[in-house]
Amino acid sequence: MKKTLALVMIMVTALTLTACGGSSSGSESKDRVVNVCSWGEYIDEDLIYQFEEETGIKVNYQTAESNEVLYSLLKTGAGDYDVIVPSDYMIGRLIAEDMLAELNYDNIPNYALIDDRYKGLSYDPDNKYTVPYTWGTLGIIYNSAMVDEEITSWDAMFDEKYAGQVLMIRNSRDALAAALLDLGYDINTTDEAQIREAYDLLSTAKNNGIYQAFVMDEIYTKMEGGNAAIAMYYAGDYLTMLENNEDLRYVVPEEGSNWFVDAMCVLKNAQHKEEAEAWINFIAGTDASLANMDYIWYASPNAKALEQYPAYYEESYGEPLDQETFEIMAAPAGVLDRCTLYENLPAETLALYNELWTELGI
Amino acid sequence: MKNKLSHLAIPYVIWMALFVVAPIIMVVIYAFSSADGGFTLANFGKIGTYAVVFGRSFKLAIIATVICLAIGYPVSYMMSKEGPRFQRIAMVLIMLPMWMNFLLRTYSWMSILENNGLLNQLFQKIGLIALYNNIFGTDLQFFRMMNTQGAVVLGMVYNYLPFMILPIYSVIVKLDNSLIEAARDLGANSMNVFRRVILPLSLPGVLSGITMVFVPSVSTFAISKMLGGGTEILLGDLIEQQFLGGAYNPYLGSAISLVMMVIVVICMVVMNRFGEGEEQAVML
Amino acid sequence: MNKNNSFVNRLFMVLVFVFLYAPILLLIIFSFNAGSSNTIWKGFSLDWYQKLLHDRLIIQSVYTTILVSLLATVISTFAGTFAAIGFYAMRRRTREPLMTVNNIPMMNADIVTGVSLCLFFVAFFSQWSSFASWVNGIQSFFVLPTRLTLGFGTLLIAHITFNIPYVILSVSPKLRQMDKNLVDAAMDLGCTWMQAFWKVILPEIKPGIVSGALTAFTMSIDDFVISYFTAGTSSTLAMTIYGMTKKRVTPEINAVSTLLFVTVLILLAIINIREVRQERRRIVEQNRI
Numbered sequence: 001m002k003k004t005l006a007l008v009m010i011m012v013t014a015l016t017l018t019a020c021g022g023s024s025s026g027s028e029s030k031d032r033v034v035n036v037c038s039w040g041e042y043i044d045e046d047l048i049y050q051f052e053e054e055t056g057i058k059v060n061y062q063t064a065e066s067n068e069v070l071y072s073l074l075k076t077g078a079g080d081y082d083v084i085v086p087s088d089y090m091i092g093r094l095i096a097e098d099m100l101a102e103l104n105y106d107n108i109p110n111y112a113l114i115d116d117r118y119k120g121l122s123y124d125p126d127n128k129y130t131v132p133y134t135w136g137t138l139g140i141i142y143n144s145a146m147v148d149e150e151i152t153s154w155d156a157m158f159d160e161k162y163a164g165q166v167l168m169i170r171n172s173r174d175a176l177a178a179a180l181l182d183l184g185y186d187i188n189t190t191d192e193a194q195i196r197e198a199y200d201l202l203s204t205a206k207n208n209g210i211y212q213a214f215v216m217d218e219i220y221t222k223m224e225g226g227n228a229a230i231a232m233y234y235a236g237d238y239l240t241m242l243e244n245n246e247d248l249r250y251v252v253p254e255e256g257s258n259w260f261v262d263a264m265c266v267l268k269n270a271q272h273k274e275e276a277e278a279w280i281n282f283i284a285g286t287d288a289s290l291a292n293m294d295y296i297w298y299a300s301p302n303a304k305a306l307e308q309y310p311a312y313y314e315e316s317y318g319e320p321l322d323q324e325t326f327e328i329m330a331a332p333a334g335v336l337d338r339c340t341l342y343e344n345l346p347a348e349t350l351a352l353y354n355e356l357w358t359e360l361g362i
Numbered sequence: 363m364k365n366k367l368s369h370l371a372i373p374y375v376i377w378m379a380l381f382v383v384a385p386i387i388m389v390v391i392y393a394f395s396s397a398d399g400g401f402t403l404a405n406f407g408k409i410g411t412y413a414v415v416f417g418r419s420f421k422l423a424i425i426a427t428v429i430c431l432a433i434g435y436p437v438s439y440m441m442s443k444e445g446p447r448f449q450r451i452a453m454v455l456i457m458l459p460m461w462m463n464f465l466l467r468t469y470s471w472m473s474i475l476e477n478n479g480l481l482n483q484l485f486q487k488i489g490l491i492a493l494y495n496n497i498f499g500t501d502l503q504f505f506r507m508m509n510t511q512g513a514v515v516l517g518m519v520y521n522y523l524p525f526m527i528l529p530i531y532s533v534i535v536k537l538d539n540s541l542i543e544a545a546r547d548l549g550a551n552s553m554n555v556f557r558r559v560i561l562p563l564s565l566p567g568v569l570s571g572i573t574m575v576f577v578p579s580v581s582t583f584a585i586s587k588m589l590g591g592g593t594e595i596l597l598g599d600l601i602e603q604q605f606l607g608g609a610y611n612p613y614l615g616s617a618i619s620l621v622m623m624v625i626v627v628i629c630m631v632v633m634n635r636f637g638e639g640e641e642q643a644v645m646l
Numbered sequence: 647m648n649k650n651n652s653f654v655n656r657l658f659m660v661l662v663f664v665f666l667y668a669p670i671l672l673l674i675i676f677s678f679n680a681g682s683s684n685t686i687w688k689g690f691s692l693d694w695y696q697k698l699l700h701d702r703l704i705i706q707s708v709y710t711t712i713l714v715s716l717l718a719t720v721i722s723t724f725a726g727t728f729a730a731i732g733f734y735a736m737r738r739r740t741r742e743p744l745m746t747v748n749n750i751p752m753m754n755a756d757i758v759t760g761v762s763l764c765l766f767f768v769a770f771f772s773q774w775s776s777f778a779s780w781v782n783g784i785q786s787f788f789v790l791p792t793r794l795t796l797g798f799g800t801l802l803i804a805h806i807t808f809n810i811p812y813v814i815l816s817v818s819p820k821l822r823q824m825d826k827n828l829v830d831a832a833m834d835l836g837c838t839w840m841q842a843f844w845k846v847i848l849p850e851i852k853p854g855i856v857s858g859a860l861t862a863f864t865m866s867i868d869d870f871v872i873s874y875f876t877a878g879t880s881s882t883l884a885m886t887i888y889g890m891t892k893k894r895v896t897p898e899i900n901a902v903s904t905l906l907f908v909t910v911l912i913l914l915a916i917i918n919i920r921e922v923r924q925e926r927r928r929i930v931e932q933n934r935i
Contacts, residue, residue, distance in 0.1 A: 035879060040893035061703075062879065065892060068608035075610050077768040080795040080879045164506060170592060171608055206593060213509045213591025217893040225685070227477045227508070269793065354609040361595040361603065362414050366839055367829075371732020371744070374725055374810065378747050381807040385762035386750070388769055437662050440655045450922075452659075454914050459666055460868055461910040463884045466903045469891050470669035473676075473684035480672065480685055523666070573753070581755030584870060588891055598757050605761055605875065612765065619758045626755060 032057040034275040037081040040217040044295035066171035082270040092123035092344025100129045101266045107277040110284035115303040130263035134298035136235045138258040145247040146229035154182035158205045167231035170214040172357035181255045188343045199356045236298030259339035299330035392616035405617035419597040423579035426518035430575045434526030442534045464521045475508040509591030517585040525574035533567030677900035694901040707886040715866035718805035723859040726813025734821040751808045760875030796878025804876040813858035820854035
């Protein structure tokens with residue numbers, strides 16, 4: 001009997017030991033680490049090594065697919081991050097649900113370099129939680145070798161002419177926004193009838209076989225390889241694709257679109273807050289912003305960096321930066337005028353989005 | 363003395379209670395809860411909306427299982443007739459892909475099946491697409507294979523075929539040769555030997571093969587996401603979406619998991635009953 | 647049984663093997679591609695292997711995969727063997743329901759196992775958190791970590807949980823084949839039960855343990871779904887690959903596949919050559935006798 005007891009004891013201690021091992025680098029460990037979760041293809045990875053060398057803090061860099069997936073990861077507890085880089089509307093939601101920590105801006109002096117245009121926006125009106133990372137526009141990418149006309153409208157995403165050639169985006173907010181804009185509604189509408197109408201537009205298009213697939217970053221391979229003709233995605237990623245396929249074109253449709261700000265935030269239960277702020281400060285700096293912009297083609301909110309970028313480009317590549325390219329990356333006022341920022345939606349509307357999104361998949 | 367030996371299982375029984383039984387109870391609790399923690403049946407009420415997904419998943423999984431059986435059974439049977447050296451090498455060759463993760467194997471199919479993929483390039487080169495266009499008067503640039511249900515079934519068959527071959531082969535290879543000789547001596551022709559002796563005796567292998575192919579097929583989400591393009595989702599996708607995907611709702615996800623689990627268990631029980639009956643019939 | 651297959655049958659078998667191996671072969675070929683495409687050949691290069699060596703994410707996840715598979719195999723082989731002996735010694739009425747529970751992880755769809763473990767761990771962690779802060783509050787001898795998260799520990803627990811049934815499955819038949827009187831005889835002759843285990847039971851069931859361990863290892867290496875729901879911030883190779891297929895495709899994946907394939911091929915070759923040799927030796931020895 002004693003031996004059985006001993007065996008049980010061994011099992012139980014083994015269990016608690018492994019469970020403790022699960023407390024990823026608990027408070028007692030002295031290693032300085034920061035866990036970052038961002039999007040795919042969204043950083044110049046050399047920056048990670050540079051940061052590690054400069055500060056001795058190890059970066060555990062991970063990626064999520066979309067804002068909604070990030071939210072699921074945080075809610076199920078599958079993700080244990082310090083720094084995340086969600087978009088505007090998701091930041092609003094995370095703040096509303098009390099999941100973000102207030103930043104100590106004394107540790108982030110580079111915050112001063114951020115253009116005032118990206119401060120005090122609706123999702124974080126008092127500038128307590130966020131440091132903007134990039135901004136840009138959402139639009140339609142199409143392959144001019146596969147599409148005869150010049151595309152200017154969201155209609156293209158729902159046009160039977162292109163059945164089987166269109167890639168729809170795989171996140172509820174952007175997909176429904178395309179439909180809402182095509183119908184002439186506000187992308188932040190909370191009117192259930194309007195949202196349902198937008199959903200019907202999407203689901204009819206889907207049932208008519210217009211969508212070849214629902215994609216996020218799979219879009220690179222598919223568009224570059226000419227496997228699809230039309231897709232909706234973000235301006236910066238379009239420029240990356242353009243490097244590999246010159247036939248691609250980008251347009252911010254005439255009905256208007258979304259302009260977004262992705263900002264770095266620290267989670268409330270983050271275990272490495274200090275390291276997280278060091279990381280944020282590093283990334284917000286002008287040098288890092290320039291390197292990042294050059295790599296991911298998303299515009300930086302760092303005013304100096306954005307201004308210096310054409311010169312930086314010329315110096316690096318020995319040729320001037322195409323003005324058109326620059327304006328796709330950093331949309332000029334004329335384009336931004338017809339774009340709106342997403343706002344966090346009330347809980348009922350969010351639940352409706354979730355429900356419709358799941359039903360769309362059927 | 364035996365009683366004392368049985369104490370050896372106690373740690374594992376505790377382990378099972380913690381990590382097998384308790385988690386399933388959690389799924390049941392979630393399935394009957396609403397977001398604010400109260401009891402509700404609403405999650406099951408919503409399932410009706412997703413009947414299409416249930417239907418599609420079961421349809422594709424059944425097709426994949428049937429194809430696996432149609433390929434796997436003859437292969438196992440033929441293998442068992444080869445020499446021992448061939449058998450050994452063939453077994454290794456069938457096991458080998460299993461040691462590479464199935465995601466890698468599925469990923470390879472993506473570049474084969476794409477519209478501009480290797481197969482379409484091949485068809486283009488050998489003039490198959492032009493020929494098809496001539497015959498049917500169409501104007502195709504490529505055959506659409508990627509992002510179809512066919513591609514998903516192909517992915518399932520490709521990944522789970524070894525799961526069908528292995529159990530069937532291991533049963534057939536152990537068949538008592540004297541039984542077959544006896545049947546032959548009693549005047550049965552090869553067809554009859556196969557139908558009356560080999561097939562019934564290999565049934566346990568077939569049944570476990572079916573289980574091992576059907577269950578992962580019906581619940582997969584990686585294969586359908588990679589080869590199906592997400593336009594026609596399967597049960598696995600639906601569940602994944604509610605937990606780690608774009609529509610967080612673990613309550614609905616649990617309810618769907620629970621229903622799927624119950625249906626699968628019922629299928630298995632019915633099939634095994636049927637199998638047992640057959641086996642007994644054979645014995646008689 | 648009429649030996650030898652007809653030509654048509656052999657052709658069929660060859661086709662099946664081509665079907666199984668063509669995609670793998672393509673992965674390997676394109677791992678040496680100079681370009682980044684998986685469909686257009688741009689010349690030979692080893693670039694992707696070089697890139698792979700510097701890719702921390704992949705290296706780390708290979709390490710995690712191997713570590714978790716080995717640990718889970720060792721632990722579940724031990725635990726599973728003991729559990730199988732325990733079950734074997736039980737009365738039928740106690741054993742049968744326990745065996746049913748034991749079969750659950752094998753019969754259940756992976757996604758249900760994964761999801762259920764995920765829910766359980768998260769619920770446990772939140773309970774633990776309040777328990778730990780209560781304990782830390784009433785005494786000061788030791789500090790319990792208040793915040794547990796999904797990570798390597800939970801990944802390991804999950805792997806052990808789905809591996810043990812396979813070990814039991816392969817050990818139990820060997821136990822049943824064993825002569826029941828052997829253990830009793832050993833005990834009658836003065837063995838303690840520990841001795842009886844080492845000297846009598848273990849040699850009898852060894853083949854079952856080995857094949858159980860092998861199955862467990864294979865299952866661990868091949869698993870994606872359960873890891874996906876329980877690994878939290880740590881990442882197995884399968885999870886990394888899944889993440890990579892969602893991004894821009896890089897032939898680094900091909901390079902990993904090739905290395906994996908070659909490693910497994912060599913391992914299996916060694917095992918098989920050994921077995922063949924042993925068999926030959928046995929035959930030679932038998933002939934001598």
